[in-house]
Amino acid sequence: MKIGGTSGGINQVMALRQEILQRSQALQEVRVGTEAKAQKPGDAGQVSGFADTLQNALQDVSAVQKRSSDMQAAYERGEVTDVAKVMLARQESGVAFEATLQVRNKLLSAYQDILRMGG
Structure with a gap:
């Protein structure tokens, strides 16, 4: 017994899965590239490498976030009809922001620990 629209829903889920896998692979490639740059000895030293990284x-x-905002605005204008892509972009934006916030918290904590050691 086939429920109406089931194969279309499965195709959408499979397409989203493929897109997520592609993005995951792209993120891994960026990570490998960043690690390779960090391993090269630089003229400016480690401080500049960390600041650049x-x-x-932060630029990424x-x-x-800008892409997510643009997709949401395009959806509201009716230019983008795939709500799943819009929601995926929003989730990706939220995860990226949360990860950045956690890194900031860890850096602030480490900085405060260093200040306590000096005094």
Whole structure:
């Protein structure tokens, strides 16, 4: 017994799964590239490498949030009809922001620990 629209729903789920796998692979490639850059000895030293890495990560999060915002606005205008892609972009944006917030919290905690050791 086939329920109406089931194969279309399965195809959408499979397409979303494929898109998630592609994004995961892209993130892994970025991570490997970042690790390779971090392993190269740089002229500016580790502080510059860390600052550059942090700046690049923040720019990536900003780009993800902008893309999510743009997709949501396009959906509201009726230009994008796939609500699943819009929701996926929103979730990705939220996860990226939450991860950035956690990194900030860890950096602040480490900074405070260092200040306590000096005094």
